[in-house]
Amino acid sequence: MSTSPMVLEPAVAVAPAVRGRARGTFLVLAAMLLVALNLRTSITSVGSLLTEVRDGLQLSGLMAGVVTTMPTIAFAVFGAFTPVLVRRFAAPRVLIGAMAALVIGQALRVATGSAMVFVITGALALSGIAIGNVLMPMLVKQHFPERTGLITGMYSVSMSIGATIGAAATVPIAHAFGSWRAGLGVWAILALAAIPLWLPAALRRRSAAPVPAVPGAKITARVRPGATRLGWAMAIFFGAQSLSGYATMGWLPTLFRDAGFSPENAGVLLGVLSVVGVPMGLIMPSLAARLRRLHGLILVLASLMIVAYLGMMLAPRAGAYLWVVVLSVGQSAFPLALTVLGLRARTPEGTVALSAFAQSIGYLFAALGPLLVGYFYGLTGTWTVPMLFLAAVAVLQATAGLAIARPRFVEDEQG
Template structure:
């Protein structure tokens, strides 16, 4: 059986691989498709400044809530069933909100969509851990890259599709991508069930289960609140996501206020999003080979710093250079997702670490765009707002220091001694 895993590493797992990739592609489309269409939504549904602000805050806040709830759901129902529930929520929410005729139902069903994707955020890392413990780096590189693709593509297509049809089609069509997620998982479930029957008849493990931790054995009770690794990753993700959400919310209006024309300001945001693609592909292939991941994080932190300073000191001159630096800084997000599996030994540990870090992290990041704007309104200057970005960068680096040592969330299990009761020690990654 060990030879199977070495010589034919993808056999029996192609369905789960496709399911992970399509889920990643769909995770941000429903979020990023709406802002370009607000010009049409505003008069038809009754959006105002307050409800637009609420719409901007929904993703990180809902992601935070379901980040904290999802590990308990996974423990009770299993990864695959929770994934299916997440997809159903996302599909239903997207279709019904596209048919909404008023702002409040639209916001309510948007919250349902975010709940589905908030669960999906947490489920993806442990799915990689469960099905591909021997290919964590490669699979993470693929899904983080597709996550960035979905983030960049849906706003680019939003207005053209609405022009050919209407905004309802432009928003609702992404439900089809989410629905496709169910197909490969259904195929994988049938294959696993067939493999389980063969295993029961022969007394041997099925190929689909080779190399996958968590297939059997008791599960440790993990208390992330007591884990320095969990707190470190949560702090790291909070500092990173705060900067990213500020850029997605404020980069176009900030540049427009500094004299950059609206079209260029919008293109700058699209360029910022697109720059997430190369670093998303690079990080999971590079960082696992490093003894001290904080070195890579330091490089990305320098990029963030250069971008922040350039946009503050000289927004009209060198605009594209500054946005390039900040865009490359997004490698810290890919690093955060990767560290979920590099700092856990088991599938259960990965799900707990993923849920806690994303729950606490997104809760902290969700208020950053609001503070960035209100600080400017209160002071009449962008100085304090950009100083806040600097503080977020320091918070991120503090978390990086905590997750740099090679230790695992299972090390702080409340009731577990030395033994690891699920799976095997941390698998070699690529």
């Protein structure tokens, strides 16, 4: 009795296709993680060498203040234009343009002796980061709609690793080459490395019509989150958690130094905040994606932040490490927010619109954090009012968070 070879042919034909899809998925994920690695290095590297940059370029106090507040302003301004770019060009092409802006901006700013040119080229670099910030949730929705939590967690951790590397390695690199310019300029190479991985996708012709990422989704010509309650709730939630994050990153070492810690130990405490945040960046998105309703999770995170702020106000020295760990867990509201951006839109187009709106409004709000904490601290000379202010922001975060906690979609709320 003979066996027909026809039975085996489909398996032989399908295997290469399956392997090809798996290889393509892996390359997309690798490309996304490499982009994410670049989304904070340019910022933390400048912070590490700010004194040297001020001396080298003779920056005034005002210009130094512009340099430190520019990231949040740039994220707000340039991120708002990302949906317009995505409507005109394929997302991979936009991302290549963003990484090119990051490469050119970082390279040019270390080649100038002008403070103004340094600021302008820095803004160019930040424009690339802002576009990348907005595009990442869309890319997750587009390529990994069934694994939103896992992939968001992975790129969130990649961002944290990039931030840590930028902060830790910049000064040693600058010392090794004898110049702060080398310490900042080296990160242009990392951004350049992200471009080739996106070239194959950028060279492919764009599909004729967008495909819904959620079954039953309606394709709309334009998604306007600013006309929806969900869009504004998302923006306030994102802004509140970002305000707290930037304020604590800027002022926590000063608080602990005032409590009697040495500058080195105050820096270690800030490092603990970052280190604890890395695993939370992976855990929180996966947890959020599995839960149908997020009310309890949002309230727990806000409560932890409030406990930490009150603890740092009342016992900053005795419980320093405990408060930092508690605060870091509470501030995992950031990867939670990134995850919710993808969960509250039906389509990639809706995701990029919601991401752009929430991040633009949110980062404008966040820019006030370091300024207001510094103002309250200078006005009172103590940390009581600044910590109460941040606790109040955590309450606002929880209130806005409850409005985005149940399943709903931004496309459905448009009139």
